[in-house]
Structure formats: structure tokens, C-alpha cells
Amino acid sequence: MGEGIRSDSLLYLTDEQLRQGIEAMYFAYRGFTADPDRILESMAYGRAHHRAIHFINRAPGTTVTNLLAILGVTKQSLNRVLRTLIEDGLVESRVGKSDRRERNLYLTEDGTSLEHRLSDAQRARMRSAFRDAGPDAVSGFRQVLESMMDGELRRQYKSLRDSGQ
Amino acid sequence: MGEGIRSDSLLYLTDEQLRQGIEAMYFAYRGFTADPDRILESMAYGRAHHRAIHFINRAPGTTVTNLLAILGVTKQSLNRVLRTLIEDGLVESRVGKSDRRERNLYLTEDGTSLEHRLSDAQRARMRSAFRDAGPDAVSGFRQVLESMMDGELRRQYKSLRDSGQ
DNA sequence: ACAATATGTCAGCTTTGTTGACACTCCAAG
């Protein structure tokens, strides 16, 4: 073994370290979805409903096409989810003002209330993880995740992020 | 607004920061699975097959029950996946030596070869993200993910991690 | 002998994704 081939600054790039990162991502994502899943399964809903509710709440008045781009599913798949949410009175679909082909989506009071329950649960876990790890770790966490995104997804993530606060 | 209510050290725990963390996790996970998914869809396989292959490779000779505990699915669900992998000659199931009720699972040569293709793709993305973000960020990333796991999952993650290298 | 364990399998159901086809509304350009 030649010395100095692998410098200290590259030690975290060994296959072993990478595999640990992969497994950490897998197990953490299961924790990440566990709390909302528990709430959703008591109703007739699943993760797809949660995602729709999240992003409608995030950008009220968004169109179906925009939601399709963010979620990356087919309109048939999204439509099935939206239909149940509209039927159940959690989402309101208003005909577009300037372009009447578009549908602008909004959460109703009930929809907002469910969104709060779901995001409270998810935020509580995220808050606890952030608190445990500390501000520097949080910054690193965000940096790595952002680098892991696909180009188009990263664009959408940043666009949402910058529209926030 | 009163000054000093929210100290600098807690700024990263605002709902806005937490929501960004949640969305980062969502978009990053899609990037995380994108490359293996592309490889898998060219065959008749899905993510469930990838997970089985990953953990069999990780712990050769593991039993079905152990795999069930790690993956958190029902045996019917896992069995469907394992059956196709065994039929296709990617996984070998050997009767247990000491306890003949158990089945010890191993990757065949073909199974190992597919595992390499999948993990090479996934590691490449992880490596690139790690390199972009730097060692400190990687450490933070791992810390936050570990805190985000459920208790039982964290136990399994650590057990795998410590058995490595 | 008997109970418990590990595994496999059958049937049936759910959620969430997919294609393909088609209709309707509406905007904009010719």
C-alpha cells in the first residue's frame, strides 16, 4: 500500500463511508415519513395526498400543471388524489381568472387543519434532529442534500426555498 | 417584535428553516433513488429488489427473518421479491447449517454483478455530493440523519455500520 | 408428544404509479 495515496481530507470518500451515507439516507427517510404516515393511515389517505397538500399549502393558487412538475407524476395519478381531496372538502379548485383553462388549487379550512397536523408532526422530528445535531451539522445536512438533488429538482427546490420566509 | 426572543443559535429552528429541511429531504431522496431506478426499470425489477440485494450483499448469509426486520415489510411482500431473484439466479437460498428451518441468503455471481452496477451508480452520486459539500458538511449530514431515524431503525443502522469496514 | 419458530404460499385488497385514448375548454395566431 503506497502511503499518501488517500489523504486525510479524502478519507470520507471511501466506499465504506459512502455506503454508510447511503444506508443513513435510507433509514432516515423512513423516520422522516413515519409520523405523517401514522396520521394518514387513520384516514383513507396516503403519502401522495400528503405531498399534494404540502405543496398546495406551500404555494396557494398553484395550477395542476405546476403541481405535476413539482411532484413528477402523471396527471392521471395526481388527478385521482386531487379528486378525493376535493370531494372530501380539503382542497378547492377554482377556475383560473386570467386563463379559465387552468385550475387554481387552494386548501380549505379543513385542508389547512390537516396540513397543520401533518407538518407539525414532521417538523417536530426535524426540529428534534436539528437540535440534537446543532447548527453546523444542520448546515452540512442541507448542503449535502442539495448536492444530491437532480438538476431540475434542485431548481425547483431553490425556487420554493427563495419564495419562502 | 421583542429583541432577543430568538437567539442566533436558535435561528435554524424556525418553522421556515424546518420546512426547508423537509423539502430538501424530499427532493434529495428522489435524486438518491434516481440512478438505481433507471438501471432497475430496464430489467423487471424495482426498488424492493434493490433493497433486498443491497442488504444481502451487506450481510451475506443473513436469514429471511433478519431481512424482514431490516426492511420492515411483511414476509409475503419480501417473499415475492426473493422468489423472482432466486428464480432469476441472482440470489441463492441455502438451508441453515445449525438450524435447518432457516434459509441463509447469498448473492450469486450475477447478483453480485447487479449489486455492483446499482451501488456504483448510487455511490457516484453520493461521492459527488460529499465532495461538493466537504468533510464537515458530510459529518453534519450524517449526524442529522442519524437523529432523524426511529429508535429501532437507528439501532439497526448502527449495528450495520459497526459491522462494516 | 407437543408447542413454538422459520419459512413459504395462496387469495384478495389497497395505494400509487404507469400508458393510451379521448373529450372539452379556451387562447392565440393565421
Add this chain to the structure above:
DNA sequence: CTTGGAGTGTCAACAAAGCTGACATATTGT
């Protein structure tokens, strides 16, 4: 004003991957 295309909704059919419940088999340990 007609016509093409975009945005939307819906139908049918299907697939992957999870679930429950029930049951069979082999094996182990008491």
C-alpha cells in the same frame, strides 16, 4: 372566424409493492 395547440379531466387497463388472513411444512426444543 377557424383552427391548432395547451391545459385539464376522465375512462380503461395494467403493474409494483405494500397489506391481512389463512394455512402448510419442516424443524427445533421442551
